[in-house]
Amino acid sequence: MLRKTTAVVVTLVALLAAGRLVTPADRAGVRGQLAFLRSELDAGAAEQAQGLFPEGYLFMYALYGLAQVSRGRDAADPSSQLREARWALSRLETPAGRGPFSADLTPAYGVFYQGWTNWLRGGILSLRPDPALQRDFEASSAALAAAFDASSSPYLAAYPGQAWPVDSTVAIASLRLHDKLLPPRYAGTVQRWLTGVRQRLDPATGLQPHTVDLETGAPASVARGTSQSIIQRFLVDIDPGFAREQYLRFRSQFVVRPLRLGPAVREYPVGMDGPGDVDSGPLPLGVSLSATAVTLGAAAVAGDRGLARSLASYGELVGVPFSTPWTKRYAAGALPIGDAFVAWSKTARPWVAAAQVPPPPVITPWWRLPFVALLALVVLLAWLPLARWAAARSAGPWPESVGPAAARSAGAGSVGAGSAAARSAGVGSDSAGSAGVGSVGVGLAAAGSAGVGLAAAGSAGVGLAAEGSVGACSVGAGGDEADAGGGQADHEGGRAGPEESDEPVGPLGVAADHGDEEAAGHEDRGDQHPERQHLP
Structure with missing residues (x-):
């Protein structure tokens, strides 16, 4: 205010x-x-x-x-x-x-x-x-x-x-x-x-x-x-x-x-x-x-x-x-x-x-x-912090797991080697497999991804994945995501991120125990997520 x-x-x-x-x-x-x-x-x-x-x-x-x-x-x-x-x-x-x-x-x-x-x-x-x-x-x-x-x-x-x-x-x-x-x-x-x-x-x-x-x-x-x-x-x-x-x-x-x-x-x-x-x-x-x-x-x-x-x-x-x-x-x-x-x-x-x-x-x-x-510049500078704050809010809460998005990288429909490599490093980002195409992670800005969920390459601040993602589209404003390649959903839109839970938080804002859970196999938890409606 x-x-x-x-x-x-x-x-x-x-x-x-x-x-x-x-x-x-x-x-x-x-x-x-x-x-x-x-x-x-x-x-x-x-x-x-x-x-x-x-x-x-x-x-x-x-x-x-x-x-x-x-x-x-x-x-x-x-x-x-x-x-x-x-x-x-x-x-x-x-x-x-x-x-x-x-x-x-x-x-x-x-x-x-x-x-x-x-x-x-x-x-x-x-x-x-x-x-x-x-x-x-x-x-x-x-x-x-x-x-x-x-x-x-x-x-x-x-x-x-x-x-x-x-x-x-x-x-x-x-x-x-x-x-x-x-x-x-x-x-x-x-x-x-x-x-x-x-x-x-x-x-x-x-x-x-x-x-x-x-x-x-x-x-x-x-x-x-x-x-x-x-x-x-x-x-x-x-x-x-x-x-x-x-x-x-x-x-x-x-x-x-x-x-x-x-x-x-x-x-x-x-x-x-x-x-x-x-x-x-x-x-x-x-x-x-x-x-x-x-x-x-x-x-x-x-x-x-x-x-x-x-x-x-x-x-x-x-x-x-x-x-x-x-x-x-x-x-x-x-x-x-x-x-x-x-x-x-x-x-x-x-x-x-x-x-x-x-x-x-x-x-x-x-x-x-x-x-x-x-x-005019003074007015722009006065409104810029408010615009950035609004854009961050429009991206929605952080997911419980920053987990695999390799399926979104280069149009892949399953967890690929790049995602596994990223998880084995305990970072939970979309590196290695995403090949710098705007993955939505922990603030990485590869290929023009601008902060957390900020739309790059011209998207209007609704959490779209950045430039170059093939067949990938996530809607941060409403908390819904869909994998164009038929892959599984990452999180529920309304759930609290690790900074809002009682779970210990590790570096880069990822839950401390989450890396172990990922190592056990994220596919085993697929039934805990409700079905998402795929975007056309």
């Missing part, structure tokens, strides 16, 4: 996994994710995320608010999404939201804080006009533009003495959003920024570097997946042409299929390895799970629907989602900030640029085939 239950459970899990691989991306599940995130935020998830890395608090509220804005842009009435996004922004504008950042930076609290909050303000404003919010959006946009115009580097500081290109990319995108929603003011700032970026690309990859020198903007480290996945998400709304060039470079150097399975994103370019950090997390096979989740959104805004769908499907498998009628979470909700990134990525769409023309595909739907084959 336990074997069958285990096999059924494994089969159901495999079917569920296969379904997640081949079904379209679950955009409807975002609503459940956001419901889960709201409950987690109310319970202090942002404060807990802050304990994991410096921007945890801001990311929790910013990503939640941005995902709500994206849902609101598709809604006929965005009132509920607007309310939630405003609530998230209000949490970012508190001392707790600004706490990790320095007010002495230019702009105040640094480009990381100003860039993400300004992007969220613009998103909320795109759902519904709000004069007070518009004034805040204009003021923060002006402060960002002034800081970029005054800098000799395209990259502003996020923390004292430290700059990451990804943070400035988000801030510049917010200026482009300003010029879409309000009278344009910052086209010159954006173009100067793009010129500076092109002059300072990472020479190893041709992409924006991960970190730079604060004063000059010169690359300080190679491009990395965690920052590139966010850069590619925002670059489309800054300059679609430059974004396409950068996205194709990123995809060719970071998107891989480890072990020839599903798509994933490396933290370092192909051919290069390095340590992980709080942003990337652990790097199994060089893959960053956080970069992989965010690249789902980057692929979507780049028009790369094939890669976006594949990443979403793969995430539904390896992310182990758990759903209720009201909520959805990944990895049992152990890391809510991961759910925030996934929800933000699943709602991705350009906010400034038009929908992009799909790039040449980098992956085909056939990537799922090895996974489906692997799942």
Whole structure:
């Protein structure tokens, strides 16, 4: 019973996994994710995320608010999404939201804080006009533009003495959003920024570097997946042409299929390895799970629907989602900030640029085939022990005497010399005379006989003698045997074997005294066996 239950459970899990691989991306599940995130935020998830890395608090509220804005842009009435996004922004504008950042930076609290909050303000404003919010959006946009115009580097500081290109990319995108929603003011700032970026690309990859020198903007480290996945998400709304060039470079150097399975994103370019950090997390096979989740959104805004769908499907498998009628979470909700990134990525769409023309595909739907084959193998292995056990049961109980089957060997109708030789050795098998034609003995597998009574050469597990027996056919399932040559029957189908009787058992499972009885002449006991009906 336990074997069958285990096999059924494994089969159901495999079917569920296969379904997640081949079904379209679950955009409807975002609503459940956001419901889960709201409950987690109310319970202090942002404060807990802050304990994991410096921007945890801001990311929790910013990503939640941005995902709500994206849902609101598709809604006929965005009132509920607007309310939630405003609530998230209000949490970012508190001392707790600004706490990790320095007010002495230019702009105040640094480009990381100003860039993400300004992007969220613009998103909320795109759902519904709000004069007070518009004034805040204009003021923060002006402060960002002034800081970029005054800098000799395209990259502003996020923390004292430290700059990451990804943070400035988000801030510049917010200026482009300003010029879409309000009278344009910052086209010159954006173009100067793009010129500076092109002059300072990472020479190893041709992409924006991960970190730079604060004063000059010169690359300080190679491009990395965690920052590139966010850069590619925002670059489309800054300059679609430059974004396409950068996205194709990123995809060719970071998107891989480890072990020839599903798509994933490396933290370092192909051919290069390095340590992980709080942003990337652990790097199994060089893959960053956080970069992989965010690249789902980057692929979507780049028009790369094939890669976006594949990443979403793969995430539904390896992310182990758990759903209720009201909520959805990944990895049992152990890391809510991961759910925030996934929800933000699943709602991705350009906010400034038009929908992009799909790039040449980098992956085909056939990537799922090895996974489906692997799942099928797991199911087969789960059922195999049960099938073998059932086959053994179908062979019936072992005979009291493994005695002569020489009559079945090569069509002989009487006990031949080979059987006598076998009995004289005390083994009770059909050796010597059977000539390796599949005799049914004590587990000998001559000429393809597969275990005890298992049918060889294509028989369906009903105890048929193996390949090559001439005129011999034993039916183990019902306990009846017939000798085609007119020989005598071996045993009664329902009687216990030696392991079930009180008789001492010798080697190979044969009753210890049975060899003597056989030596006395098995023919003398013929009248103790009822007549068997011969098979036609």
